[in-house]
Amino acid sequence: MIQSYKQKVELSENYDAIIIGSGMGSLTTAALLSKEGKKVLVLERHYTAGGFTHVFKRKGYEWDVGIHYIGEVQNPNTPIRKMFDYVSNNQLKWADMGEVYDKIVIGDKTYDFVKGVKNFKSKMHEYFPNDVKAINDYVQLVFDSNKSMKKFYLDKSLPNFLSNFLGFFLRKEYLKFSSRTTYEVISSLTENKELIKVLTGQYGDYGLPPKQSSFAMHASVVKHYFNGGSFPVGGSSQIAKTIDKVIESSEGTILTKAEVSSIIIENNTAKGVVMSDGKKFYSDLIISGTGVFHTYNNLINEKIRIKHGFDKNLTKVTPSVAHGCLYIGLNGTSEELKLPKSNLWIYPKDLDHDSAVSRYLKDNDSEFPLVYISFASSKDPSWQSRYPNKSTIDVITLLPYERFLKWEGTSWMKRGEDYEKLKVKITNRLLDHLYDQLPHLKGKIDCCELSSPLTTKNFVNYNKGELYGIDHTPTRFSQKFLRPKTPIKGLYLTGQDIVSAGVGGALFSGLITASAITKVNFMKKIYK
Ligand SMILES: Cc1cc2nc3c(=O)[nH]c(=O)nc-3n(C[C@H](O)[C@H](O)[C@H](O)COP(=O)(O)OP(=O)(O)OC[C@H]3O[C@@H](n4cnc5c(N)ncnc54)[C@H](O)[C@@H]3O)c2cc1C
Known part of the structure; x- marks a missing residue:
């Protein structure tokens, strides 16, 4: 059932703009249009808003899904910080991760990436x-x-x-x-x-x-x-929470559990959207922040897709790799558990990155080409007051979607014994990496849960469980169709696919989409 992100909201049939998806790009466009006085409806299929900036809570813990660190927000004069301040009405606050933001671990050597x-x-x-x-x-x-x-x-x-x-x-x-x-x-x-x-x-x-x-x-x-990493104070969910207020101030709203099944297009003009329960909302301005594959393959009918060559365009880009994340909960504060703020990037000693990836894709049981460990609870200064005596860790690796193909079509939490067995196997391998780095954590873990590419597909709707939308190959950057304006009148794109992965990339995509729509020079406005 469709529900409001807030408690009570009166829905209209018509809006100045309808935005599909509530990721960083969509929320930015929504905030900028709202600040120009437009009444905006944001439709999000997940039970919570934010796209990859959402958090989930289980067993008394909270985990951030797609934010481990953001750069260029400590200095109040950087474009990214200015944009965040503008779209959140100065409500977003950032905590500095300290001198070392990343540590590259290769065998027994560690290389620090230091701030400045x-x-x-x-x-x-x-x-x-x-x-x-x-x-x-x-x-x-x-x-x-x-x-x-x-x-x-x-x-x-x-x-x-x-x-x-x-x-x-x-x-x-x-x-x-x-x-x-x-x-x-x-x-x-x-x-x-x-x-x-x-x-x-x-x-x-x-x-x-x-x-x-x-x-x-x-x-x-x-x-x-280069100037270090930062984490949102109060966790990633603060992004959607603060921007929601801006959207609301122009009588707009974010709806969750609100899946769009198609975009209404008449005479090559976008008119509205049809929801998965058949309900319709209308607007002359439809913006999709759900990725180019989903937008063109699923939200638009085949005739129009072919007429505009969207199907051909999509053959020029590829979905990015999928991932798995082990979400870990521990009893004890970050200080007690000696959890660092720096992220760890752990690589095999014997091969270069490309060869390690190839080896792993050929044999999924060979050494992981990359293991990334992030200590979210130690980065957020508000964490201990929100979750006293608890801590969290995320351990991420690449997991090819194909490895999970046989469970495609099964439901979340009901994918069967074999799936669970595979997850246990991967979990244990990831825990070995964690214990290699922080052996004192053995016996301290209270709970953990592994996501798979099917989890990403289920919650964020990327068909192949893509981690970062479309691949960042040289070819991608020469694709002219990756821009806000589409050949369909009133239909625009936003989100990571039209700029690049990363919260900063998606934030910027929201800005260029809003600029393309309104012709307002937002950068100038924001700098003022
Ligand atoms: C594991 C992981 C770690 C990351 N870590 C970092 C990091 O540390 N720093 C950083 O800067 N970036 C990080 N990123 C990248 C960053 O989170 C993303 O690039 C960015 O948030 C993508 O934003 P977006 O606007 O493209 O939308 P997305 O976040 O992709 O959101 C799209 C939204 O559209 C919704 N949707 C899809 N179809 C429909 C439909 N039919 N109807 C309604 N809604 C729909 C989805 O449910 C989703 O909420 C990470 C990503 C991942 C996956």
């Missing part, structure tokens, strides 16, 4: 004294790539006629970085395999190892965290 570009460079020089020039050149390229990003995304918010005219010039600089793989760029600076492995040690943040990922994506993630 200068410190980062010095630390890398310390670890790799023979590669000082390569490290400096690498950092410079990271900045150069990011510098050209602004114009690239400006093109996406332009009307088609202007983009046809100016787009080439706006995109061309960034495409120089995005069309090369991360490996191509870094290996042109150094032959030191260990250095390459360390510098690409955050590849899990965008899901593709260096020989497959676009350097532009790598560079945007690396720069994003």
Whole structure:
């Protein structure tokens, strides 16, 4: 049954804008349109709002699903922080993770990623004294790539006629970085395999190892965290909670358990949506933040899909890898359990990232190519008052969707004994990694639960359980259809697929979508 995110709400049939999905991109567009006086309806199929920024509670614990750290929010003058302040009416607060945000663990060696570009460079020089020039050149390229990003995304918010005219010039600089793989760029600076492995040690943040990922994506993630990581005070759910108030102030609302089954299109014009229970809502402005695969394969009829070549466009991009997360609850405070704030990225010693991924895809029982450990409860200063004497840990690895194919179509929590057995096997392997790093936690775990790609599909509606929407390959960045405006009048896209994965990427997607719709220069407005 459809329900309001709040207690009581009067629903209309007509809205100024209808937004499908309540992820970061959708919520940002919703807030910006609301602040322009529009009455916005956000429709979310899950029982709670936020998309990957949602949290879930079980057995007296709370876990954040898709936020472990966000960069560039400590400084009140960065574009990301300004945008968060604007869309939340200054209600979102951020807690700094401290000097070391990521630790790259390769065998018995650990490499710290420390806050501040200068410190980062010095630390890398310390670890790799023979590669000082390569490290400096690498950092410079990271900045150069990011510098050209602004114009690239400006093109996406332009009307088609202007983009046809100016787009080439706006995109061309960034495409120089995005069309090369991360490996191509870094290996042109150094032959030191260990250095390459360390510098690409955050590849899990965008899901593709260096020989497959676009350097532009790598560079945007690396720069994003150069000044450290932060966590939302009060947990990730604060994002939807604070933005909800902004939407409400313009008489809009977020509905949960509200699944859209199709978009009503007449004469190539979007008119409204049909819900899974048959109810209809109408608007001249429909925005989908549910990913390009879901939007074009499921929400639009086949005739229109083919007419506009959406089916062909979708063959040019691929769904990103899927993942599993072991959500762990422990009795005791983070201090008592000596839980760090830094994230751990654990990699096999014997192979480079690409070879480790290939080996694992061939043999799922071989060593995990990547294990990521995040200590959410130690990052949130409000945690102990909300959950006294408890702590949480998330342990994540890549899990191919295909491994879970035989349970496709089964229901959540009722997938059968074999599925549970496989989960126990993976859980034990992940716990071994945790105990390798923090042996004193043996015997301290109160409860744990593993999510699988089917969990992601069930709750966030990515058909192949995608971790990050579409893959961040060089090809992705040259796809012109990944922009807010669609060829259907009144239908727009937002969310990670039109910019990039990451809460920052999705936040920015919301801004360019709202700009494309209203022609308002939100960046200027927000900076004021
Ligand atoms: C495990 C994990 C860890 C991550 N860690 C970080 C991190 O530390 N830092 C960071 O910056 N980023 C992180 N990310 C990435 C980040 O969370 C996402 O890139 C971002 O939140 C995606 O936002 P979005 O706007 O694209 O929407 P999504 O979050 O993808 O939300 C889409 C929403 O649409 C809804 N929907 C789908 N179909 C329908 C329908 N038919 N009707 C109604 N609603 C529908 C879904 O239920 C969902 O709520 C992580 C992601 C994952 C999965």
